[in-house]
Amino acid sequence: MQIFYSNDIFPDDCCTLCIGYFDGVHKGHRFLLDNLIRIAKENNLKSAIVTFRTHPREIIEPDFNIRLLSTFDEKTDRLSSLDIDYCFVLDFNPELQSLSSSQFMSNILSEKLNTKILLIGYDHRFGSDKDKSFDDYKSYGKEIGIDVINSDCYSPDGINISSSSIRRALLKGEVKTANEMLGVFYNIRGRVVKGNMIGRTIGFPTANLLPDSKNKVIPLTGVYSVIVDLDNKRYPGMLNIGHRPTVTDTGNMTIEVHLIGFNGNLYDKSLNIEFIDFIRDEKKFSSLHDLQQQLQFDQQKSLEILKKEGFDF
16 A cells, blocks of 8 residues: 655556545445445545544644544554555644635545545544535536545444444443454553552552543453463563553553563553453452462463454464
């Protein structure tokens, strides 16, 4: 997949195109993009997508605390694994925001990107006039030589898969449900920062993770079974999101991960965490000894979950 940015010279090829932010590149997106690729090949056209580096809502509502499933780099990496020819990354700025749907189709899709077929997600709307319907897009397209096609909804077992539904699942701690809709394990990347090192005193040293992205969704507080990528090696792990009520009363939320079987210094290392399943809620224990016993149980539970999922360590 070739990626073009706003200041690049765009290719002259005629294309079949669809528009979206594609947060998470989940199964619903892949269903749409598989259709895009098929239609492009059937019509001897290039397949192309239009997306954005910054989520449009960050521009439209600057005070909104956006939470995302993927960073821009993660999104483009996942899109690149598909058989798409071109990815056009546009700057969602006030000028672009002001364009009506007909202006966007004419000025951008037709004149700049040479679009011949526009595939629209079943519930997708674009342009400053959000009240316009698929029939309006179809009519605009007919005037400028773009055939507009509406995609079916992808809803296996009657479940509507969307970025919003995946975010809601993560915020409930339902990581297995989120993973099933994503088609991959939900992940958070980050750097290890110094903590209070209490974990090592009870045999469970943990790494305090500072996420690389401030916008990534942080799942519900609790303990999770995870896989940790470190220096091109994978480790089983258990991770706690919460306020560490047994050892501190600051109320600050932390993300702490214990790498099972790892011995060494993790400070300032970069980790990629994949969430596999929820183990339990965070709770306050009466003593460090009780916490230690629970962590032993959590570790065994995490390994059982990972083995059931097919991981072999």
